Amino acid sequence: MRQYETFELSFDGATLNDQWASVDVTAVFTDQSGSKTVKGFYAGDGVYKVRYMPETVGEVSWKVSGVVSGEGKEICEPAAEDRHGIVRANGVHLMNADGSWFFSFGTTVYGLAHQDKEITEQTFDTLSKNPFNKVRMCVFPKHYDYNVNDPEYFPFEVNAGMTYTYDRGNTFNDSPFLSEKAKYWNVNQPCFAFWDAFEEKIKRLDDMGIQVDLILFHPYDRWGFSYLSAEQNRIYLEYLISRLAAFPNIWWSLANEYDICADKSQEDWYQIEECVAANDPYHHLLSNHNCFDIWDFSRENITHCSLQKRTMTLVPEMMEKYHKPVLYDECVYEGNVKQTWGSLNGEEMTNRFWKVTVHGGYCTHGEVYLDMDMENIDDAVLWWAKGGKLIGTSPARIAYLRNLMEEIGQPLVPYEGPMAFVFKPDLPKEVEDNLPDSLKSMRRSIKRMDKVDLVRHHDQETFFAGHAGEDTYLFYYGTDCCARVDINLPKDHTYKIEVIDAWNMTRETFTTGASGDLEVKLTGRPYMAVLATRES
């Protein structure tokens, strides 16, 4: 047993012919920090397994009871150097179990688990060469443009007497079609081949230091998985959690675009959320991803904000409202497809990563480049859908940014700049009364603006900058092509000032020993940043 690595116990027992999703196997693991109760699962062929994720070094005793049983002791060895353990929220940031900060730089491969061996190996090879340390992927296969292939295995067996056949159609949220398809599946009979292969991928990702933001439901369906009943969903989730909760790199994403899953009400989602939270002994990160209306991130089970939004200014207000880490899990994708969600160029994908990152949030990448001459787009292998190769220009820049953040070594929080207060709808009376003449007339007009007008103004004028206490300031100018900028630093310390070109990935020292207010010469090009690092 080794700290932060999945520990597995295996027992022989009765061979089951049906109802193998829910078996009565419970284990209690006890270490110096206390006891944890975990559920076991049936792995096929009369084999029952119990998995545990040890977090504390030293002696661990275990006791299994139910249809199989046993007890024993292990010594949990200290973590290998490259293992940092489960990621959890720490204030508005993310921290590994070992106390190091986790700077999330995500990507999206929805169907990673559902592709053939060649594409899958290519995907892992690509991931090994790129900066992404989190991948959003689905349990269920996805049916959508550029995603029309059947996987080799499905998560469940087909009901006795039924035969699965490929049945395409424009089935997005088509209620009669999907209700009918849902009848195929026997959720009491998980498909072991599916789960074994699925877990192997999760384990490989863990070995690469990559978190799995696991999408438990989604609406892009032609098989009926989005139309299972609440009871079927419970059985599916409990089986899944009993197998996967002991993987340190798992995050629970209740859904991709929960809000457009036609067959689920808000109440259904609350139940799903509760089921996941209640069955997960480790409290993996848990959130829910929207298409339009965001999930209520103030809910107790929710560990972080998982946003699909194209407005890139939301980190500060989300932090202030929810006091939780803010992840832009979808700010649309680099690519060239006709849909507006997949036609950012590399510059703009990079720009979005910087905007989110300097505010102390975390951004997620995706790529959808279509061969311009391809006639049958069903054959396309787009990274976001299936994996394969990355051909975009943003990943290299995202790697550069990740390196920078890991060099800074502390998470950032938003830095609003000295003038931001002028645009607040309400100021304390003593501040308002003592404004200089030049600001008084500005305030008079700002206070006449309605809420929508103010928000639009804010979104257009947000200063993308962050700081780590008084140690580090990172100012990012996006598409502004300034030849010079003014920055404001504390007067009590001196700073090294570096000019960073986020696109060309260059970094030059502008000056050292700087303090207070100063002017920095930039290049007149877009995507420039200024890094101020405390010297004294």
Place this chain on the structure above:
Amino acid sequence: MRQYETFELSFDGATLNDQWASVDVTAVFTDQSGSKTVKGFYAGDGVYKVRYMPETVGEVSWKVSGVVSGEGKEICEPAAEDRHGIVRANGVHLMNADGSWFFSFGTTVYGLAHQDKEITEQTFDTLSKNPFNKVRMCVFPKHYDYNVNDPEYFPFEVNAGMTYTYDRGNTFNDSPFLSEKAKYWNVNQPCFAFWDAFEEKIKRLDDMGIQVDLILFHPYDRWGFSYLSAEQNRIYLEYLISRLAAFPNIWWSLANEYDICADKSQEDWYQIEECVAANDPYHHLLSNHNCFDIWDFSRENITHCSLQKRTMTLVPEMMEKYHKPVLYDECVYEGNVKQTWGSLNGEEMTNRFWKVTVHGGYCTHGEVYLDMDMENIDDAVLWWAKGGKLIGTSPARIAYLRNLMEEIGQPLVPYEGPMAFVFKPDLPKEVEDNLPDSLKSMRRSIKRMDKVDLVRHHDQETFFAGHAGEDTYLFYYGTDCCARVDINLPKDHTYKIEVIDAWNMTRETFTTGASGDLEVKLTGRPYMAVLATRES
């Protein structure tokens, strides 16, 4: 007398030593369409003038009364080929007096009237080589970064016994300083040298087909002009209107950034608006330009919306709300200065022009490139401030767009696209009830979004497209780098489909005889547009 050209009568009378801003001279001009009463003005040296802008061909009789008098007849000859007369609003668009559409492509040279001869000549030379047919300029000189020089003349003489001296300082809205300075000026003694030189520039612009969006007040002041009393303002405006209203290319812009003029209340602005409207017999275009809170464009005297906004999606909603032409008179400027209002690159300035133009609005340019090595920025000659040369990359693209619009020859109105209705907060019940399953769940979520969230969504997903009836459709993709797009055209006609690269200024025919829904191949580059022109 020639249609659309300023006609001037001159009379000798008493020489005035004071109080020459307001003289009792009234003229009535009568043509086939009716009579117009205009005020005359004192031009110095005992000369009194009356100006008239004839709009109707044929016999015009006039009668002057007051401190000078006379009467006579003229034949108003038809307009020269290059004269189109005063521009007025026609629905949500702009039309010349001769019935041709006016496609406004503006630029900004605030201090055009206040520079030395060399810069001024350079400015006119630059204007002659560029696409701009409207220029925003101030009556009063401007004091601001990169605008610190005194003009040769001021609009008024200094009061007897006082001497004007250059007195710099950080005086923006500084109440004691500016109140003191305002005491210098004798508004009853307009400076004839100023007005003669000023009018000469307006006339030259008219000869070049360039409209003057004349800014009557602004807050960037060190001379006290923004702190004149209401009565002084009335005298100034009546004199100005009596001299300038007969210039066909004049538009009245009550202010630049009216809302941050510290010394003027909303009530003051209503009075100013009424004064201008009441004294202008021709009803020149009249609006008021904001810094933060927009002017109330629903007011009867206001002919069009004059916006300073960085949110580029507002044309459709402004048209719907005010039923008047929508001008983005400031969407910030191309340049490299440290202020966020002046650091767009040419690509983004071009992008903004296209966004506004395809929606059927009108956009305004400005340029603020600073020599990167310049040490004393007071010496800088920035186009937006003083004129001079243009060095940016957007003007050539704006010329290309202007040519395109003039070739289309009809104004556009916004085209929302077939899916826009899904995002409306309220739909008629029968529409809502009959939505397909796929849209029902989208609607369920969209209806849960609050107003701010919906506006942000709208601003990020606005489709920038416009049409002229079923004759022309112009779809613009901005920074989306699509390899293909779907377009939807009427099924009853056939269209020629052209692919336009707005940045590279190329245009290629994709197909002819197109109808209904079709896919168009683009380039995967940003700034692409598709033009569909009806054939049948």
